[in-house]
Amino acid sequence: MIYLLLTLFAIGISPPVFCTIVQPDQIAKTVFLNDTTFLAYNSSAIKCRIDCADAETMLQxxxxxxxxxxxFNNTEMFSADDKTFIDSNRSLEFQVLNMEDTGSYQCCIxxxxLAYQSFVCYSTLLIVVEEMPEDGMNATAPTTTGLFASKAIKKNSVFxxxxxxxxxxxxxxDGDILNAQPENNYxxxxxxxxVTSIHCLVNEVEIKIKTSNNFPPPLxxxxxxxxxxxxxxxxxxxxxxxxxxxNETTIESVSFTVSQSWNDNKNADLLDAKLVAEALKSAFTVFSFFFISLFILFSVFGA
Incomplete structure (x- = not known):
């Protein structure tokens, strides 16, 4: 048993929790984040994920x-056998989602x-449904902010x-290891x-990877x-x-390893999601416009 726990900690996954740790008198305040609705996995393809706290707190x-x-449900601790705690417990991801998972999830931080400091708890209500209501997207249902949802559900005409x-x-x-988690951007x-004209080989093979990107600071x-x-x-x-x-041109070379791991990275800073989304969207728009222009020129002069 001890060996199992040490192994789980070594790979960055928290072991299942079987006892209540946070008592009511240890909680300074509770913040209610979202009411969320998610389709059970017999109807959805994307995993459900709940964040520990609000975005501003998690960016600290x-x-x-x-x-x-x-x-789970304030005092009842739940088994983590079918759940994954991601990135230093900042998010909870469900590997299997059942109707029994409906309830209130609290992340207390x-x-x-400082010794004897009180907890601040963030609460998210998860409602699991077997299938979409008959009136579909016109149904009044909780929003899906705060987790990865397979389908957006309409509330007050806002998706x-x-x-x-x-x-x-x-x-x-040079020589570092990047600990990477699935779907994250680095x-x-x-x-x-x-430097300019950055070119990378991965395991001595060329792959499609974006280099020399002109993103705005601080990216x-x-x-x-x-x-x-x-x-x-x-x-x-x-x-x-x-x-x-x-007039001098030199070539600089750096070698490093990228490995899937839940361990933290040194010299790493979490980025604002809105900033990243705007940067990636802008880069994609410029990229698409460039190739569309080339296609038009080729079509005109090639003819």
């Missing part, structure tokens, strides 16, 4: 070091810097959107100088690993960049 640099205790996965700025030094700074621009997945993005990276100083 020391949020990862906070003590986090997840509870406190800083570990709610599932929040994007976390995005990170990470400084990578904006990497791998060169000390402003790092050397390499973007977008929507990380184990198959496409894991391995040993060798990246070369061209450095121009006056």
């Amino acid at each position: 640099k020391d949020f990862r070091s906070f003590q986090k205790v997840w509870m 406190r800083s570990t810097d 709610s959107e599932a929040p994007p996965p976390p995005s990170w700025n990470v400084v990578i030094e 904006f990497l700074k791998i060169f000390e100088d402003n 790092y621009n050397d390499v973007l690993i977008q929507s990380f997945n184990l198959t496409d993005h894991s391995g040993v990276y060798v990246c070369n960049g061209t450095l121009q100083i006056g």
Whole structure:
């Protein structure tokens, strides 16, 4: 048993919780985040995920070091056998979603810097339904803000959107390991100088990876690993960049490893989701316009 617990901690997954840790008199206040509706997994394809706290709190640099205790229906602790605690317990993801999962989920947090500090608890009500109501999108139902939902449900004629996965700025030094989680975005700074024409091989093979991106500050621009997945993005990276100083041109090389892991990264900062979304949308628009223009020119002059 001890070996199992040590193994779970080593790979960054919290073991199942079987006893109540946070007592009512330890809670300073409770913040109600969302009422959420999610289709059971026999009707949906995307996993349900609930965030620990509001976006502003989770963006705090020391949020990862906070003590986090997840509870179900205030005092009844739940087994984590079919759930995954993601990225230092900042989110709870359901591997299997059943009607019995309906209820109130609380994530109670406190800083570990001060002794006897009270918890602040964030509560999310999850309602699991087997299928969409007969009147479909016109039904009045809770919004889906705060978790990944398979379908948006209409409320007061406004569609709610599932929040994007976390995005990170990470400084990578030669020989470092990037600990990456599925679907997360990683904006990497791998060169000390402003180099151009960055080219990377992964496991000595060329893959489709975005380099030399012109994103606005504070986003790092050397390499973007977008929507990380184990198959496409894991391995040993060798990246070369061209450095121009006056009339001299040199090639700088950096090697690092990307591995799927729930461990924290050093020199990493969580990015604002809205900033990332706008940057990626702008980059995609410019990219699409460029290739559409090339296609038109080719069509006109090729004819």
